[in-house]
Amino acid sequence: MNTVYTTCRYCEAACGLAVQVQNNKVEKIVADKENPQTWRDICSKGLTAHELVEHPRRIKAPMKRVGDSFVETTYEEAIGVIAGRFNELIAVHGADSIGYYHGNPLGFTSGVMFSLGWVDAIGTRNRYNVGSIDQNNNHVVSNALFDLPYVPFNPDIDRCDYLLMIGMNPAESKFSWLGNASDGWVRARERQSKGAKLVVVDPRRTRSAQQADTHLSIKPGTDWAFILGLLHTVFGEDLVDSAACAALPAAQLGSIREIALAADQASLSGRCGIDAEDIRQVARDYAQAAGAMCLTQTGVSMHTTGTLGHWLGLVLDIVTGHLDKPGGRRFDTGYINMTEFAATDNQPETASRVRGQPTVMGNRSLAELPDEIYTPGPSQVKAMVIQSGNPVVSGPNGQVLDSALAELDMLVVVDLVQRESHRHADWLIPGVHWLEREELLFNLAGGMDQPFAQYSAQAVKPPGLIQPEWRFFVDLALAMKVPFMGKKGANTMIRISRVLARLFRKPQWAFSPGLLERLMLKGAKTFSWRQLQNSPHGLQYRDRAYGQLQAQMRGKAIQIGPEQFCTELQRLLDKSNQPGTEYPFTLIGKRTLNMMNSWLMELPNMQKREQGNDCEVNPADAHSLGIKEGAKIEVTSAVGSLSIKARISDRVAPGVVCIQHGWGSRVFSPVDKEEPLCFGVNVNQLVDNAAIDPFSGIPNLNSTRVKVTLCADT
Numbered sequence: 001m002n003t004v005y006t007t008c009r010y011c012e013a014a015c016g017l018a019v020q021v022q023n024n025k026v027e028k029i030v031a032d033k034e035n036p037q038t039w040r041d042i043c044s045k046g047l048t049a050h051e052l053v054e055h056p057r058r059i060k061a062p063m064k065r066v067g068d069s070f071v072e073t074t075y076e077e078a079i080g081v082i083a084g085r086f087n088e089l090i091a092v093h094g095a096d097s098i099g100y101y102h103g104n105p106l107g108f109t110s111g112v113m114f115s116l117g118w119v120d121a122i123g124t125r126n127r128y129n130v131g132s133i134d135q136n137n138n139h140v141v142s143n144a145l146f147d148l149p150y151v152p153f154n155p156d157i158d159r160c161d162y163l164l165m166i167g168m169n170p171a172e173s174k175f176s177w178l179g180n181a182s183d184g185w186v187r188a189r190e191r192q193s194k195g196a197k198l199v200v201v202d203p204r205r206t207r208s209a210q211q212a213d214t215h216l217s218i219k220p221g222t223d224w225a226f227i228l229g230l231l232h233t234v235f236g237e238d239l240v241d242s243a244a245c246a247a248l249p250a251a252q253l254g255s256i257r258e259i260a261l262a263a264d265q266a267s268l269s270g271r272c273g274i275d276a277e278d279i280r281q282v283a284r285d286y287a288q289a290a291g292a293m294c295l296t297q298t299g300v301s302m303h304t305t306g307t308l309g310h311w312l313g314l315v316l317d318i319v320t321g322h323l324d325k326p327g328g329r330r331f332d333t334g335y336i337n338m339t340e341f342a343a344t345d346n347q348p349e350t351a352s353r354v355r356g357q358p359t360v361m362g363n364r365s366l367a368e369l370p371d372e373i374y375t376p377g378p379s380q381v382k383a384m385v386i387q388s389g390n391p392v393v394s395g396p397n398g399q400v401l402d403s404a405l406a407e408l409d410m411l412v413v414v415d416l417v418q419r420e421s422h423r424h425a426d427w428l429i430p431g432v433h434w435l436e437r438e439e440l441l442f443n444l445a446g447g448m449d450q451p452f453a454q455y456s457a458q459a460v461k462p463p464g465l466i467q468p469e470w471r472f473f474v475d476l477a478l479a480m481k482v483p484f485m486g487k488k489g490a491n492t493m494i495r496i497s498r499v500l501a502r503l504f505r506k507p508q509w510a511f512s513p514g515l516l517e518r519l520m521l522k523g524a525k526t527f528s529w530r531q532l533q534n535s536p537h538g539l540q541y542r543d544r545a546y547g548q549l550q551a552q553m554r555g556k557a558i559q560i561g562p563e564q565f566c567t568e569l570q571r572l573l574d575k576s577n578q579p580g581t582e583y584p585f586t587l588i589g590k591r592t593l594n595m596m597n598s599w600l601m602e603l604p605n606m607q608k609r610e611q612g613n614d615c616e617v618n619p620a621d622a623h624s625l626g627i628k629e630g631a632k633i634e635v636t637s638a639v640g641s642l643s644i645k646a647r648i649s650d651r652v653a654p655g656v657v658c659i660q661h662g663w664g665s666r667v668f669s670p671v672d673k674e675e676p677l678c679f680g681v682n683v684n685q686l687v688d689n690a691a692i693d694p695f696s697g698i699p700n701l702n703s704t705r706v707k708v709t710l711c712a713d714t
């Protein structure tokens with residue numbers, strides 16, 4: 001038995017694992033207790049990861065569709081046919097006719113640059129990624145305030161006295177956002193035991209809310225009003241940090257101050273459902289705490305008002321002098337400065353073809369994809385690659401996207417298994433699980449609250465002839481004769497590097513993410529490759545530093561009050577507070593510890609723990625609608641309807657219902673065509689893809705208006 005020390009790459013917590021391996025098979029996964037950082041909050045997902053590696057429905061070879069089933073083939077054939085068809089489409093319809101979407105797990109690979117290298121090689125503008133159903137408003141706000149599209153802020157929990165956690169549930173989901181704190185919830189609770197205040201703002205009494213000092217139940221989609229209320233008190237009672245404010249553009253600060261002071265506290269309180277006195281108290285305690293942070297996560301982000309919510313959270317941190325200070329949200333350049341890297345590669349904002357929606361870092365919103373497939377004309381999407389994503393289930397209005405994907409000339413999927421979004425695939429290319437990959441997750445280099453790095457070793461080799469995913473994309477670019485990464489001469493360089501590697505028996509010389517990792521690390525000079533390799537449990541390479549954002553901004557002032565945000569804020573304030581009566585409930589979502597968005601429920605161990613989703617209804621609402629525990633109810637929005645089991649629960653406030661996303665995704669069996677595995681229902685079929693945040697393109701994944709009725713056959 002051999003023990004491999006590596007990291008879990010399902011979420012940013014990046015827990016240290018000790019993987020016991022025998023004959024290329026994982027026997028057991030346990031926490032690596034020698035890892036100085038990351039194992040105390042380890043979860044079932046990491047500990048059962050080998051079940052996905054060994055899943056009987058795993059895609060183990062490239063497969064092509066023949067009629068309504070799939071047959072295994074070779075990479076050579078797959079790449080040849082795909083390259084040929086893509087080139088024919090490009091010759092007739094242009095590069096934009098090829099679309100690409102990648103989901104969340106690609107962010108946890110060092111191969112991500114290689115997938116995007118292929119996208120750059122063909123030069124399509126039909127680029128989509130998970131950001132538009134996740135955190136694109138962070139990028140929009142960073143770009144506007146700091147002139148940097150990617151600024152991860154890490155919660156400095158160990159020195160924090162006041163954690164204001166808005167729209168997040170770290171007890172289930174960890175501190176897993178753009179920045180990260182490994183073991184974060186354990187550390188937050190430790191800090192609490194030493195007197196720090198934990199405040200959770202959430203429409204649902206979550207496990208985090210239960211364990212916090214204060215839970216403020218907010219009306220979904222109104223975080224902007226709550227935070228503006230905090231700013232009203234902060235400005236009104238002069239709780240600002242004068243040094244921090246002096247460094248800001250006076251006119252912009254003046255605009256925000258004016259809007260905040262003019263806003264009526266009682267009306268803001270009415271909008272967000274939080275008592276005005278509670279808002280005042282939070283503002284005072286927060287501003288006066290030595291170390292404080294306002295964290296705004298998916299509960300804030302996933303609405304048409306998400307950009308404003310996230311922006312106002314930063315404004316609060318900045319004007320009270322907490323940003324990038326001990327105990328606040330801390331920026332770190334990391335061991336490789338990915339903020340700098342993203343800034344040099346910053347794509348200009350352009351308008352999308354059909355809706356005219358601004359792109360974010362060069363990417364269109366997933367909500368627009370069906371329109372871009374259906375609407376004829378130049379730049380219409382004719383074929384697509386979907387890599388490590390399940391947009392039909394994880395994105396809005398899945399039924400419309402599903403029908404649109406069926407219209408494509410060719411759909412290529414790169415995944416571990418064939419899921420709902422891959423139903424219409426023509427080609428299935430095997431994914432490579434992280435237990436089978438070795439890599440340095442340099443894209444998360446600055447997103448660790450401790451300056452910490454760990455090389456993630458390969459625990460087992462992938463089955464059969466599975467090749468790395470990045471290799472597929474490089475070979476596809478070579479076969480299509482398009483310049484990899486859009487760089488002239490790159491393809492020749494790739495070929496030469498492969499020949500040299502073979503001739504001299506130095507596989508590490510061949511162009512690969514591993515080579516790039518080594519070169520980037522060498523350029524960054526933070527620590528050496530050897531030091532990293534000699535630290536199997538991870539490397540704490542320096543102490544936490546504060547105030548690095550100023551240097552990263554090269555002395556420029558924070559543009560705290562962008563005109564477009566102030567105008568939108570004023571528009572919201574002028575808009576009526578009264579929702580229509582046709583859809584009286586607001587639907588929110590949740591996560592559970594054992595699942596990862598729309599996957600992992602296919603694992604035997606997970607099925608023992610999770611058996612599909614249900615709909616939480618407050619007892620008062622259930623009473624007035626005649627709904628009993630376990631009854632079948634119909635939940636209907638303007639765009640869809642589903643039936644689901646009711647769960648009567650006072651965790652949700654009256655007027656709010658909660659259904660977990662990620663369910664209702666089939667897992668197919670492409671080889672033997674056995675019945676698909678399917679658990680639960682897809683809640684996102686209720687989410688409209690037409691209503692999106694004007695800046696980030698994010699839909700109302702966390703605040704869709706619905707009506708609830710008892711099903712006749714209950």
Ligand SMILES: Nc1nc2c(c(=O)[nH]1)N[C@H]1C(S)=C(S)[C@@H](COP(=O)(O)OP(=O)(O)OC[C@H]3O[C@@H](n4cnc5c(=O)[nH]c(N)nc54)[C@H](O)[C@@H]3O)O[C@H]1N2
Nearest residue numbers: 103104105388389390391394414415431589597598661701
């Ligand atoms: N209603 C609602 N909707 C939501 C959310 C919500 O809170 N509420 N959350 C949103 C958020 S935050 C996110 S990040 C998105 C997620 O949206 P997506 O990333 O599009 O979808 P996932 O469900 O994460 O699906 C990931 C896919 O990647 C595959 N996969 C896993 N590992 C690998 C690998 O190593 N290689 C390859 N090739 N494939 C792999 C899995 O099998 C799965 O098919 O969903 C969003 N949707």
Ligand SMILES: Nc1nc2c(c(=O)[nH]1)N[C@H]1C(S)=C(S)[C@@H](COP(=O)(O)OP(=O)(O)OC[C@H]3O[C@@H](n4cnc5c(=O)[nH]c(N)nc54)[C@H](O)[C@@H]3O)O[C@H]1N2
Nearest residue numbers: 167168169173176220221297298299592593595596597702
């Ligand atoms: N176990 C597990 N862990 C995960 C994931 C997973 O799927 N499972 N996904 C990973 C990913 S991709 C991400 S992005 C992170 C996300 O991590 P979190 O942001 O912590 O996500 P959630 O746990 O869904 O918490 C969001 C909370 O927002 C609340 N909420 C809904 N609407 C509103 C609103 O309008 N205002 C406020 N203030 N709150 C609202 C919900 O009730 C919910 O409790 O988690 C990561 N970690």
Ligand code: SF4
Nearest residue numbers: 008011014015043046
């Ligand atoms: S999924 Fe669980 S084990 Fe894996 S990194 Fe996140 S918290 Fe750790």
Ligand SMILES: [Mo]
Nearest residue numbers: 104133134135
């Ligand atoms: Mo996410």
